[in-house]
Amino acid sequence: MSGLSAALLELRRTLDQEMFPLKVGDTASDRHALKELAGQLDDYLLPRLAALDAPLLAVVGGSTGAGKSTLVNSLVGAEVTEAGVLRPTTLAPTLVVHPADAGWFSGTRVLPGLPRSTGGGRAEAGTLRLVTAETVPSGLALLDAPDIDSVVKANRDLAAQLLAAADLWLFCTTAARYADDVPWGFLRRARDRSTALAVILQRVPAEASGPVGRDLRRLLEENGLGPVPLFEIPELRLPENGALLPETAAGPVRRWLEELSADARTRAAVVHRTLAGSIDSLDARVRGLADSVERQRLGARELADLAESAYTAGLTAFDDGMRDGSLLRSEVLARWQDFVGTGDLMRGLESRVGRLRDRVVAAFTGRPLAERELTAAMANGVEALIGAVADGAAERTVDAWLATPAGRALLEDEDVAQAGRLGRASPRLQAGAERAVREWQGFVLDLVRREGASRRGAARAASFGVNGLGLLLMVGVFASTGGLSGLEIGIAGGTGVVGQKLLEAVFGDQAVRRLTGEARSDLAERVRVLLAQDRGRFTVLLSPTLEADPGRLRAVAGTIRAHRGELSGGGAK
Incomplete structure (x- = not known):
C-alpha cells in the first residue's frame, strides 16, 4: 500500500467518529460535509487509487x-x-x-x-x-x-x-x-x-x-x-x-x-486529472471539518464547565450544611435527648455545663439502643443533605444547559430523552450516600480508636467507649449555631460545648481540633466523589464530542499533502 493510500484510509477511519452531536454553529452543514467526504472516499478515492487501470x-x-x-x-x-x-x-x-x-x-x-x-x-x-x-x-x-x-x-x-x-x-x-x-x-x-x-x-x-x-x-x-x-x-x-x-x-x-x-493514455489522463483534483480538494475540506470539530469541543467544554460549576456549588452547599448546625435539628436533637437520658433537657439549659457533662458521661454506659438511634438519626440527616444538594446541582445544570442552544438541543434530543430525569439526582445516589455515610462513621470510629490507643489517656478513652467518643466527634463536626434559632441554639450550643469538653478531657484540645478537621475533610471528600459520579450523567453526553480530535484531522491532512506527489510519480498502487 502506498503512503497516499494509507493516509486516505487513516482519514476514512477518523471520519467514523461522531464529530457533530451538538448544535454549535451550522451543524447541519458540518454533518453534510462529513457525510459527503466519507462517501467520496468510499465511492471513489479509495477504490480508484487501488485500481488506476479500472x-x-x-x-x-x-x-x-x-x-x-x-x-x-x-x-x-x-x-x-x-x-x-x-x-x-x-x-x-x-x-x-x-x-x-x-x-x-x-x-x-x-x-x-x-x-x-x-x-x-x-x-x-x-x-x-x-x-x-x-x-x-x-x-x-x-x-x-x-x-x-x-x-x-x-x-x-x-x-x-x-x-x-x-x-x-x-x-x-x-x-x-x-x-x-x-x-x-x-x-x-x-x-x-x-x-x-x-x-x-x-x-x-x-x-x-x-x-x-x-x-x-x-x-x-x-x-x-x-x-x-x-x-x-x-x-x-x-x-x-x-x-x-x-x-x-x-x-x-x-x-x-x-x-x-x-486510447489508454488519454483515459489515464482523465482519471489522473479527476483523482488529483479530488485529492487536492481534501486539504481545505478536512481543515474545515477540523475547525468545526474545534467549535464542537469548545461548545462541549462550555456545557461541561456549566455542569462542573453547578456541582461545585452543590459541594459548597454541603460544606455549609456541615458547619451551620442545621444537621442537629429535629430528629438528631430528639435522639440526643434520649441519648443523654433526660426528657427535660431544655429546662436544664440554665444549669452549668458540668451537670450536662455528667449526664453525657452517664449515657456512655448502659444505653446501646439510644446510641444506635442517635447514630442512625445522624446518618439519615447527612444522607438527606447529600440528596438535597445533589438535586439542586442537577436542577441548576439542566437550567444552565437549557439556556444554551447546544445544551437545549442535547437535552431535547430523542436519543437522550432524559431532560426530566436529569433534573433530579440519580436514583443510584441514595444507595451511594448510605454507603458513604456508613463508611465515614466507621472512619470516625477508627480515628478515635487510633488516637485513644496512642495517648496516655487511653484508660480514660476506654471508660467512655469508642462508640461514644465517636458519636461526640461526629456531633462536633456538625455543631454550630449558624442555621438554628431559639431554643435550638441553646441545645446545639450546649451539645457542642459538652462534646468538645469531653473530647478535650480525653485527647487534648489540639488533638480534638485535628480529629474534627480530619473527620470533616473525609466526609467532604466522600461527598465530592458522589457528586462527581452524579455529574457524570451529564458529562457522558458530551464524551463523543470531547473524544473527537481536530488535531488528528489536521495531521492526516498534512500526511495526504506530503504524499500527494505519488500520483505524479506513479507511486499509487
Whole structure:
C-alpha cells in the first residue's frame, strides 16, 4: 500500500467518529460535509487509487427532464434505462458496461454502499442496476444518475453521491433550463475538484441554436469552465417515449467517448486529472471539518464547565450544611435527648455545663439502643443533605444547559430523552450516600480508636467507649449555631460545648481540633466523589464530542499533502 493510500484510509477511519452531536454553529452543514467526504472516499478515492487501470466511469447527470436516460439509451443503441415523462424519471441508477468490464462493477469495489441488481425490469430505488452491452466501448462505463434537482430528497442525495464518484461527468441540460441555479452549484463543485466534464445541451430550437450556445459558453467561462467540451442536440420530435436520438444527434457524443476510452493514455489522463483534483480538494475540506470539530469541543467544554460549576456549588452547599448546625435539628436533637437520658433537657439549659457533662458521661454506659438511634438519626440527616444538594446541582445544570442552544438541543434530543430525569439526582445516589455515610462513621470510629490507643489517656478513652467518643466527634463536626434559632441554639450550643469538653478531657484540645478537621475533610471528600459520579450523567453526553480530535484531522491532512506527489510519480498502487 502506498503512503497516499494509507493516509486516505487513516482519514476514512477518523471520519467514523461522531464529530457533530451538538448544535454549535451550522451543524447541519458540518454533518453534510462529513457525510459527503466519507462517501467520496468510499465511492471513489479509495477504490480508484487501488485500481488506476479500472474502466473510466462516466456519470450522466443533470436536471429533471434533461433527457439523461434518452441520451444513455441513444449512446448504447438500445433501451437499457427507462426514460419517461413522469417526474422523477430515474428512480434507480443504471450502470451500462461492456461485458468484459462487468467484473469491475459487480462487486463492492466501486459504490460499495449500493446493492446491485441485474436483468430487465425496473430496479428498486436505492439499488444500482448493472447492464452489459457490447455496444459500450471496453474501458468505459456509463451511469444514468437520478435528477440533481429531484423532488425526492433521496434521489438528490444519490445523484450527488454518484457525481462525486465519477471520473467524468456528462452534464445534461436543456435550452430552457441551462441557467438554473442548482446545476451551476454542481458545476462549480466539479470545477473546484478538477472533475473531467463535458456539457450536453439538449432540445435546442433551431432558431435559438446560436444565441443559446453562446450564452451557455459565456456562463461556463465566467464560472471557470471555459475549456470543457460542449455538445448541442437540437430539439427533435421523437416518435414515442423511449425512442432513441438519431445518429446525427447522439453520434458526436458517442465518438468523443469512444476516443477517450480507446486510447489508454488519454483515459489515464482523465482519471489522473479527476483523482488529483479530488485529492487536492481534501486539504481545505478536512481543515474545515477540523475547525468545526474545534467549535464542537469548545461548545462541549462550555456545557461541561456549566455542569462542573453547578456541582461545585452543590459541594459548597454541603460544606455549609456541615458547619451551620442545621444537621442537629429535629430528629438528631430528639435522639440526643434520649441519648443523654433526660426528657427535660431544655429546662436544664440554665444549669452549668458540668451537670450536662455528667449526664453525657452517664449515657456512655448502659444505653446501646439510644446510641444506635442517635447514630442512625445522624446518618439519615447527612444522607438527606447529600440528596438535597445533589438535586439542586442537577436542577441548576439542566437550567444552565437549557439556556444554551447546544445544551437545549442535547437535552431535547430523542436519543437522550432524559431532560426530566436529569433534573433530579440519580436514583443510584441514595444507595451511594448510605454507603458513604456508613463508611465515614466507621472512619470516625477508627480515628478515635487510633488516637485513644496512642495517648496516655487511653484508660480514660476506654471508660467512655469508642462508640461514644465517636458519636461526640461526629456531633462536633456538625455543631454550630449558624442555621438554628431559639431554643435550638441553646441545645446545639450546649451539645457542642459538652462534646468538645469531653473530647478535650480525653485527647487534648489540639488533638480534638485535628480529629474534627480530619473527620470533616473525609466526609467532604466522600461527598465530592458522589457528586462527581452524579455529574457524570451529564458529562457522558458530551464524551463523543470531547473524544473527537481536530488535531488528528489536521495531521492526516498534512500526511495526504506530503504524499500527494505519488500520483505524479506513479507511486499509487
